[in-house]
Amino acid sequence: AFSERTPEPAIKAMLDTYFPAAAPVLQAHGGELYNTIGDAIMVVFRGPGHELRAGRTGLEFQREMTRIADAHPGWPRFRAGVNSGEAILGVVDAPGKRGYTATGDTVNLASRLEGQARAGEVLVSETTRAGLGSAQVEELEPLSVKGKSEAVRAFVLRGLDA
Helix, strand or coil, X not given: CCCCCCCCHHHHHHHHHHHHHHHHHHHHCCCCEEEEECCEEXXXXXXXXXXXHHHHHHHHHHHHHHHHHHCCCXXXXXXXXXXXXXCEEEEEEECCEEEEEEECHHHHHHHHHHHHCCCCCEEEEHHXXXXXXXXXXXXXXXXXXXXXXXXXXXXXXXXXXX
C-alpha cells in the first residue's frame, strides 16, 4: 500500500537532479521508452545493435550519475541491469490508470540483474553479453534470481570497444 504525500525536500531535490540528467543519456543511444519506477528507470532499446546501445547507455549513465553523486555526499549510487530478448510492448489498462510499458520475462530478468548489481555497476545477461562483441566484462558466479529455477550467468560490463 502506498500513501500519497509530498516527498521530503531532500529526496525531491535528489530525484529532480538525477532524472533530468539521465534523460539525455538514455535518448542519445536510442532508448525509445523509459519509465520511472520509484527511484529506478526502465529503458527499452529495439532493433539491430540494441545490445551495444544499451551497454553504452549503461556505462555512460553510470559515469553521469557518479559525477552527480560525487558532488552530493550521501546521495545513493545507481546500479544497472541489462537483458536482451522479447518483451511485450503496449498499453496496460487498469482502473484509473493507463500506460505504455514493457513487460515479460526479459524485463523481469533485467530488473533482477539490477537488483543484484553493486552500486556503480552495469550487469548484463548472457544473452546481452553475446551481442556485445569484444566487450570488457567480468563473469560472476551464477546468480540465483526470483522467477528462475536455474541460476543465470551474468557479467559486470567494464567497457566497450570503440
